[in-house]
Amino acid sequence: MEHAVNAVEVPTANGHSFSENVDRLVDKAMAVLNIDPALAETIKACQSVLQVRFPVKIHGEVEIFTGWRAIHSEHMLPSKGGIRFATFVNQDEVEALAALMTYKCALADVPFGGAKGGLVIEPAKYEEDDLRKIVSHFTRHLAAKGFMHPATNVPAPDMGAGPREMSWMADAYRHLYPEDINAQACVTGKPVDHGGIEGRTEATGRGVQYALQEFFRHTDDVRKAGLGEGGLSRQSFVIQGFGNVGYHAAKFLTGDDKATLIAIVERDGALVNTEGIDVEKVHQHMLGTGGVHGYPDATYVENGAQVLEMECDILILAAMENQITTGNAERIRARLIVEGANGPVTFDAETILKKQGAVILPDLYINAGGVVVSYFEWTKNLSHMRYGRMQRRHQETQSRHYVTALESTTGQTLPDWMRDELFQGAREIDLVRSGLDDTMREAYRQIREVMSEDPDVDDMRTAAYVIAVNKIARWYRTLGIS
Numbered sequence: 433m434e435h436a437v438n439a440v441e442v443p444t445a446n447g448h449s450f451s452e453n454v455d456r457l458v459d460k461a462m463a464v465l466n467i468d469p470a471l472a473e474t475i476k477a478c479q480s481v482l483q484v485r486f487p488v489k490i491h492g493e494v495e496i497f498t499g500w501r502a503i504h505s506e507h508m509l510p511s512k513g514g515i516r517f518a519t520f521v522n523q524d525e526v527e528a529l530a531a532l533m534t535y536k537c538a539l540a541d542v543p544f545g546g547a548k549g550g551l552v553i554e555p556a557k558y559e560e561d562d563l564r565k566i567v568s569h570f571t572r573h574l575a576a577k578g579f580m581h582p583a584t585n586v587p588a589p590d591m592g593a594g595p596r597e598m599s600w601m602a603d604a605y606r607h608l609y610p611e612d613i614n615a616q617a618c619v620t621g622k623p624v625d626h627g628g629i630e631g632r633t634e635a636t637g638r639g640v641q642y643a644l645q646e647f648f649r650h651t652d653d654v655r656k657a658g659l660g661e662g663g664l665s666r667q668s669f670v671i672q673g674f675g676n677v678g679y680h681a682a683k684f685l686t687g688d689d690k691a692t693l694i695a696i697v698e699r700d701g702a703l704v705n706t707e708g709i710d711v712e713k714v715h716q717h718m719l720g721t722g723g724v725h726g727y728p729d730a731t732y733v734e735n736g737a738q739v740l741e742m743e744c745d746i747l748i749l750a751a752m753e754n755q756i757t758t759g760n761a762e763r764i765r766a767r768l769i770v771e772g773a774n775g776p777v778t779f780d781a782e783t784i785l786k787k788q789g790a791v792i793l794p795d796l797y798i799n800a801g802g803v804v805v806s807y808f809e810w811t812k813n814l815s816h817m818r819y820g821r822m823q824r825r826h827q828e829t830q831s832r833h834y835v836t837a838l839e840s841t842t843g844q845t846l847p848d849w850m851r852d853e854l855f856q857g858a859r860e861i862d863l864v865r866s867g868l869d870d871t872m873r874e875a876y877r878q879i880r881e882v883m884s885e886d887p888d889v890d891d892m893r894t895a896a897y898v899i900a901v902n903k904i905a906r907w908y909r910t911l912g913i914s
């Protein structure tokens with residue numbers, strides 16, 4: 433019998449585990465809000481954690497897999513958060529990520545509690561059929577123990593997982609509970625033809641784009657970060673992690689906003705080209721080879737970590753936690769640091785970066801796009817109907833009437849392109865993007881408001897935590913728990 437997994441050592445940064453780092457950030461916000469200690473403990477505690485170990489027979493050999501699902505908060509239900517498929521997953525990491533989900537949902541006004549899951553596995557090692565078998569077993573364990581349900585605990589994809597894995601999870605759940613009319617809502621991030629929603633796969637990267645667009649609308653914030661005028665199109669950026677979040681963020685920032693991608697840092701090294709890197713070409717190269725090595729139109733650098741330190745305007749960290757630590761923070765030259773990943777800058781590294789004048793767009797704000805669109809997918813599943821189905825043609829007809837009225841009163845004819853634009857009723861993707869854009873702008877507005885009202889709050893992360901913790905504290909106080 434082969435043990436596919438053994439207990440994973442909990443990594444620390446400056447002696448603090450990931451979940452301790454999250455707690456330190458929350459403590460800062462709680463001090464600003466003067467939260468009473470019992471309530472502080474209630475909010476911070478991880479409410480429950482399930483660990484499962486289960487055997488799966490693969491090519492005649494039994495392997496034992498280990499996974500977790502942590503529920504940080506159930507003050508709103510369902511508890512929501514992705515499932516990470518990676519060899520280094522451990523319970524502390526899952527609990528830290530579950531806590532981050534609680535605060536992220538509160539900040540973005542997504543009415544969910546926080547949860548997260550992890551399965552210790554190297555997905556690339558397995559054939560598709562075997563992987564499906566492993567994911568189905570994992571799902572059955574989670575569901576049977578009450579850690580997966582459309583009303584209470586809804587997973588989504590995270591590192592190492594995507595729509596395919598989510599469709600397997602949904603399928604396994606539906607076979608277990610065929611009488612559950614809302615079974616499709618047991619997981620989000622599914623492919624569209626399996627009950628998913630248009631725009632979920634791109635959502636986190638799209639959210640990064642909308643948040644950056646909002647940042648660049650505020651010239652005082654841009655100036656404070658020491659960035660030049662002229663908006664996003666004048667900025668160069670480096671990205672670490674070219675997976676779901678990194679690829680989509682890079683695609684939209686270079687495609688729509690004309691920013692220049694000058695380096696990609698991946699697991700097997702980095703690519704550098706200050707003239708600009710072709711996002712789609714690198715993406716295709718990575719799909720073919722599994723890494724960046726061998727890509728022809730950029731300089732390959734074996735020591736990827738070094739490239740994080742190169743001169744650039746924006747550094748987007750979209751790989752994993754603990755990437756900027758006290759070990760490299762002093763050498764980071766980017767003016768704006770974007771936490772596409774969860775927890776990439778440690779608590780102590782942030783202090784150094786702040787002293788250097790860098791501005792950080794924190795994870796709980798900037799990567800909220802995934803859970804925001806998951807929320808849209810979940811409500812779509814509960815309504816059993818795609819967004820826009822009832823209104824789209826009605827909107828089109830109304831627009832035609834407006835255009836006809838406008839043209840007949842003015843005696844002018846609108847150009848074809850304008851008529852085409854006006855005649856379009858909103859499709860599901862239009863509504864999803866509109867809802868996401870609105871959420872990112874609104875959260876940014878709230879962050880700015882807190883920073884302008886309270887001089888003790890001098891960074892966006894603390895402001896974001898203050899907003900999130902305040903909303904959760906209010907919820908408990910209304911119930912009389914404080």
Ligand code: NAD
Nearest residue numbers: 590591592636673674675676677698699751773774799802
């Ligand atoms: P992914 O597995 O699709 O991509 C991660 C990429 O990072 C991979 O290409 C991997 O090779 C690379 N990578 C891993 N370790 C690296 C390292 N040390 N240096 C350089 N590159 C490295 O995962 P993802 O879904 O894009 O998630 C990335 C991060 O974003 C995670 O922290 C995740 O929790 C967070 N996040 C994801 C979502 C989502 O919707 N997928 C939402 C919110 C936050």
